[in-house]
Amino acid sequence: MDKSIRSFLFFSCCLVIAFLVALNLLVFDKGHWSIYLSILLLSPAYFFLFGKKYFKSHAVFSSLFVLTALTLVNYFESPIYAWVVFAIPAVCAWPAVIIGGKKSGESGYAFLISTMLALSYIGLNLSFETRFPFSIFTTFVIYWWPLAVTFARFLRIFSVVGTIWTTLFFMVTNLVTTDTIWWIYPVFALLFWPLSLFFARYLFAYSILATLLLSIFFITVNVITTPHVIWAIYPIFGILFWPLAMYFFVYRRRGVRRLFS
Structure with missing residues (x-):
């Protein structure tokens, strides 16, 4: 220009x-x-x-x-109501990243700035808005920066660390917001992230592990929500056809092709 x-x-x-x-x-x-x-x-x-x-x-x-x-x-x-104070850390994050330059892509600098931002929101939460711990949400979002910088090159490790971090977030949020146990639902879906990265190439093994995961999920929900009524066996029965189909139409056919090739 x-x-x-x-x-x-x-x-x-x-x-x-x-x-x-x-x-x-x-x-x-x-x-x-x-x-x-x-x-x-x-x-x-x-x-x-x-x-x-x-x-x-x-x-x-x-x-x-x-x-x-x-x-x-x-x-x-x-x-x-002085709501502008809550925007100050978020707006200040912009020059902090730009001034950092290449250091913003390093885990040490990212962790330092993220910690400062998270502590600032925790301080605002404790000082200006004590009715609800909103700093849980800001802390969860902010620390994705150092996590991404540290583990983005290692996708499988990043999926595991990201799943653990998100699971902790949902558990803590569930604990402070309501007595109803709901964190297992998003966490269950989230577990397919590392599962897919580790086993998506092995269709038969992936189907078996996914079936086990789904079965554990339905059994857990059954026990928590309606322990007096056993209904988990119905979806589990339908899911069993997944690894069964993978075995006969993928795994076994590959074995036959290798035998006659």
Whole structure:
């Protein structure tokens, strides 16, 4: 992008800002909506003015623009509750990643920044919103960054670690939200992630392990929900046809082809 194009786009942003302010003052004079949009437009204007060489400073100033706009929205629209404080860690994560550069792809830096973000939300949870432990959800999402950076190259290990991490999340969420046991349902579906990565190439073995997993699931649900009524045998009976079909139509046919080839 050459200098003339950047100059054109910068003055275009300025023209749009002036138009929005005039529209807000002359036509739609109720509210301060032009202020929020104008501040957000300063971010691309800054980028067009200085170009690609200032990515780090652009991330810092853009974060400040976003926080300023959110603060004004909070002040003018809902001054009773300071909800803007919950957006601060998330917005600050943007310049933290950009400033980190290549270090953002390293597990140590990713774990450090993720821990700082998670602790900040835990502090906000304990200080501003003690009615519900929402920091469980933010912590779960934030730590996918270091997990992905550390194990993304090793898909099988990543599937196991991701399954364990998600299982812990569902168990803790179930514990703090309701007395009804529901975490086993998403976890059961999640177990097929590592199972598929490890055994998808071996169709017959995969069908056997998947059948065992499904059988354990139905038996567990039967015991937890309606222990006085035995119904798990019905879906298990139908599932048994899966490995049976794999044996006769895949595994055994491969053995016959090898014998006569």
